[in-house]
Amino acid sequence: MSAPNVTGAVQAHRDSITDPHRFWLRAAEAIDWDTPPRVALEHTDAHTWRWFPDGTLNTCHNALDRHVDAGHGDRIALVFDSAMTGHTARFTYGELRDRVAVFAGALRQMGVSAGDRVVIYLPMIPEAVIAMLACARIGAIHSVVFGGFAATELAARIDDAQPTALLTATGGLEPGRVVDYLSTVRKALDLCATPPHAVVVKHRPEVSGTASRQPGWLDWDAVVADAEPAGAVPVPATHPLYILYTSGTTGKPKGVVRDNGGHAVAMAWSMANIYGVQPGEVMWTASDVGWVVGHSYIVYGPLIAGATTVLYEGKPVGTPDAGAFWRIVDDYGVNVLFTAPTALRAIRKEDPEGAELAKYRLDSLRTMFAAGERLDPQTYHWATEILDRPVVDHWWQTETGWAICANPRGLDPLPVKPGSASVPVPGYDVRVLDADGRELGRTEEGNIAIRLPLPPGSLQGLWNSPDRFRASYLDAFAGYYATGDTGYFDDDGYLFVLGRSDDVINVAGHRLTTGSMEAVVATHPAVAECAVVGIRDEVKGQRPVALVVLKAGADVDAATLQADVVGLVRDQIGPVAALKEVHVVPALPKTRSGKILRRTIRQIASGEEYKVPPTIEDPAVLDALPNLAAQPNP
Ligand code: COA
Ligand code: AMP
Numbered sequence: 001m002s003a004p005n006v007t008g009a010v011q012a013h014r015d016s017i018t019d020p021h022r023f024w025l026r027a028a029e030a031i032d033w034d035t036p037p038r039v040a041l042e043h044t045d046a047h048t049w050r051w052f053p054d055g056t057l058n059t060c061h062n063a064l065d066r067h068v069d070a071g072h073g074d075r076i077a078l079v080f081d082s083a084m085t086g087h088t089a090r091f092t093y094g095e096l097r098d099r100v101a102v103f104a105g106a107l108r109q110m111g112v113s114a115g116d117r118v119v120i121y122l123p124m125i126p127e128a129v130i131a132m133l134a135c136a137r138i139g140a141i142h143s144v145v146f147g148g149f150a151a152t153e154l155a156a157r158i159d160d161a162q163p164t165a166l167l168t169a170t171g172g173l174e175p176g177r178v179v180d181y182l183s184t185v186r187k188a189l190d191l192c193a194t195p196p197h198a199v200v201v202k203h204r205p206e207v208s209g210t211a212s213r214q215p216g217w218l219d220w221d222a223v224v225a226d227a228e229p230a231g232a233v234p235v236p237a238t239h240p241l242y243i244l245y246t247s248g249t250t251g252k253p254k255g256v257v258r259d260n261g262g263h264a265v266a267m268a269w270s271m272a273n274i275y276g277v278q279p280g281e282v283m284w285t286a287s288d289v290g291w292v293v294g295h296s297y298i299v300y301g302p303l304i305a306g307a308t309t310v311l312y313e314g315k316p317v318g319t320p321d322a323g324a325f326w327r328i329v330d331d332y333g334v335n336v337l338f339t340a341p342t343a344l345r346a347i348r349k350e351d352p353e354g355a356e357l358a359k360y361r362l363d364s365l366r367t368m369f370a371a372g373e374r375l376d377p378q379t380y381h382w383a384t385e386i387l388d389r390p391v392v393d394h395w396w397q398t399e400t401g402w403a404i405c406a407n408p409r410g411l412d413p414l415p416v417k418p419g420s421a422s423v424p425v426p427g428y429d430v431r432v433l434d435a436d437g438r439e440l441g442r443t444e445e446g447n448i449a450i451r452l453p454l455p456p457g458s459l460q461g462l463w464n465s466p467d468r469f470r471a472s473y474l475d476a477f478a479g480y481y482a483t484g485d486t487g488y489f490d491d492d493g494y495l496f497v498l499g500r501s502d503d504v505i506n507v508a509g510h511r512l513t514t515g516s517m518e519a520v521v522a523t524h525p526a527v528a529e530c531a532v533v534g535i536r537d538e539v540k541g542q543r544p545v546a547l548v549v550l551k552a553g554a555d556v557d558a559a560t561l562q563a564d565v566v567g568l569v570r571d572q573i574g575p576v577a578a579l580k581e582v583h584v585v586p587a588l589p590k591t592r593s594g595k596i597l598r599r600t601i602r603q604i605a606s607g608e609e610y611k612v613p614p615t616i617e618d619p620a621v622l623d624a625l626p627n628l629a630a631q632p633n634p
Contacts, residue, residue, distance in 0.1 A: 146290025237261020266457025427455020
C-alpha cells in the first residue's frame with residue numbers, strides 16, 4: 001500500500017511485505033531463544049506455513065525469568081486490583097516467576113506434560129495469569145474459557161481440547177451476584193465425553209460456600225504446598241502455546257491455535273512499535289483473560305516486554321462509579337490504557353462531562369487504545385476531548401492475536417481519522433475483494449482479506465480441525481485469509497471496517513454468533529421458527545433480539561415466552577450472550593428457496609432503510625416486522 005508521506009509505519013509495512021524473512025528475523029532478536037532461528041518462514045503446503053521453524057524457546061522464560069536474570073527481579077510485573085472486593089496485590093517479576101515455577105511443578109505432579117492441554121476456567125484473579133504462564137513453562141497448552149459461558153459451552157471446549165487438567169475457583173464476582181464456577185464445572189463434566197484427569201479448585205474466601213467441591217477435586221493451595229518449582233522447558237517455536245475458542249458459524253466453537261515462537265516475536269514487536277511501551281512502564285488492558293485481548297495484552301505482551309501489567313476485576317461503571325478506570329490509571333501510574341469502545345460508551349453515559357475523571361491525576365497516561373469493535377467517531381471525539389490525549393482505534397481478531405490495522409505509536413504516528421483503524425500493520429497484506437475474489441479499488445466496499453501467509457503470532461490453524469480451518473478462512477478467496485469483516489480503504493490507504501459478512505455480532509465487545517443463539521431458541525416447545533439478529537445498541541454497540549414464529553395452537557403469553565427463551569439462552573450459552581428481547585411475529589421473511597432474510601430483518605428491526613429483496617417470497621411479511629430501534633432499550 002502507499003500513502004502520501006512515507007512514515008515509519010508505512011515504511012515498516014513495506015519492508016515486512018517485500019522481505020518478510022529479514023524483517024521478522026530482526027524482530028526475533030527481541031526474544032531469548034534456546035536455539036535462535038535461522039529461517040523465518042517455511043511453507044509446509046499451499047495452506048500452511050510456520051514461523052521460525054528451526055527455533056526453540058520458552059515463552060514463560062521470556063515473560064519472567066529473563067527479566068529476573070537481567071537484574072529486574074524487584075520490578076513490579078503484575079498488579080491485581082479487584083473493585084469487587086477491594087483487594088489489591090502487587091507481584092514483582094521475582095515473585096511471579098517463583099509462583100509460576102511452583103505451580104508449573106504442581107501441574108507436572110498431576111501428570112501434565114508438554115503438549116498436554118489444560119483448561120483454565122478462572123475469574124480475573126492472579127491465579128489465572130499464574131496458570132497460563134505455568135502451562136507455558138512446561139510446554140503444556142492452555143485453553144482459557146471465559147467465565148460468562150454456561151456449562152454446555154465449557155463442556156464443548158473440554159471435549160474438543162481433551163485436557164489433562166481443569167483449573168477453576170470457587171467463584172467469580174459480577175455486580176450483584178456471585179458466579180458459581182463449581183456448579184458450572186460440575187454440570188460441564190457431566191456433559192463431557194472426555195473429562196480431565198485432574199480438577200484443581202482455588203478457594204476464594206470472598207465467594208466460598210456457593211457450591212461444594214466433588215470428591216477427588218484438588219485444592220489449589222494444597223497442590224502448591226506440595227510442589228517443587230519447575231524450570232522453563234525449551235519447545236520448538238512451532239509448538240502450540242494455547243488454544244482459544246471463539247464463535248464459529250455453527251454452534252461448535254473454533255479452537256484457534258497459537259504457536260510459541262511467532263507469538264513471542266509478535267508480542268515483543270507490537271509492544272514496542274504499536275503500543276510504544278518500554279520496559280518498566282505500566283500497561284493496563286481493561287479486558288478479560290478469557291478473550292484474546294486479555295491473552296495478548298494483559299498477560300503475554302506486557303510481560304514479554306518487561307513492563308508492568310494490571311489485572312482488574314471490575315467494570316467501567318458501577319464498581320463503584322464511572323471513575324473506576326481513572327482511579328486505576330492514577331493508583332498505578334498507567335502509561336498505556338487499552339479498552340473496548342463499549343466501556344467508554346458506558347462511562348460517557350454516566351459521566352458525559354468527565355466529572356469523575358477530574359477527581360484523578362492522569363499525568364502518567366500517554367495513549368489510550370481501543371479495539372473489540374469499531375471505535376465510533378462520536379465516542380472517539382468524546383474520549384479524545386475528555387482525556388486530551390491520543391485515542392487510537394486498532395482492528396484485530398482472536399485469530400490474528402494482534403492488530404491487523406493500527407496507528408503504531410512506537411513508530412512515527414500517522415494522523416488519526418475518526419472511524420478508521422488506520423493502516424495495515426507490518427506483516428498483514430490487507431486487500432479488499434469482491435464476492436468473486438477480485439481486488440477492489442480505493443473507496444470500494446467489499447470483503448477484507450489478507451494475502452497469505454499471515455504474519456507471526458496469527459493462528460496456526462484450528463485445533464484438531466485442518467479442514468474446518470481451510471473451509472472457514474482459506475477457501476473463500478484462493479491465496480487469502482478471509483477476515484469475515486467488510487470495509488474499504490480510503491484514498492490515503494486508511495482502512496474503514498464496516499461490519500461482518502457472516503452471522504457474528506459484537507455485543508459489548510464480545511463476539512457472538514446469532515446462529516448458535518437461534519439453535520437454542522428453536523428448542524423452545526412453542527417456537528416453530530426463529531431468527532436472531534443484532535441491532536444497534538447505544539452502549540453495547542449491538543444487542544441480540546429474537547424474532548419467533550409460534551407453532552400453530554401454541555398457548556403461551558409473550559412475557560412467559562420471553563422469560564423462558566432468555567433463560568434457555570442463558571443456560572445453554574451463558575449470560576454473556578445477553579439476549580433479553582423476544583418478539584413474536586406472524587412470519588419470517590424468506591426467499592423463494594426458503595432462506596430467511598436476516599439482513600432485511602436486521603435492517604427493519606434497527607429502523608434502517610432497506611430494499612425489498614427481489615428474491616423474497618412474500619413481501620407482505622415485512623410489514624408485520626417490528627422496528628425495535630423505536631422502542632426503549634430493555
Ligand atoms: N463471568 C460471568 N458472567 C459475566 C462475565 C464473567 N466474566 N462477564 C459478563 N458476565 C455477565 C454479566 O454479569 C451480565 O449478566 P446479567 O445479564 O446477569 O447482568 C451478562 O454477562 C452480560 O454482560 P455484558 O454484556 O458485559 O454487560 P454488562 O451490563 O454486565 O456490562 C459493560 C456492560 C459495557 C460495562 C461491559 O460489557 C464491559 O465492560 N465491556 C468491556 C468489554 C470487553 O472487555 N471486551 C473484551 C474485548 S476488548
Ligand atoms: P474477537 O475475535 O472477539 O476479537 O472479535 C473480532 C471481531 O471484532 C472482528 O472481526 C471485527 O468484526 C470486530 N472488531 C474488533 N476490533 C475492531 C475494530 N477496531 N474496528 C472494527 N471492528 C472490530
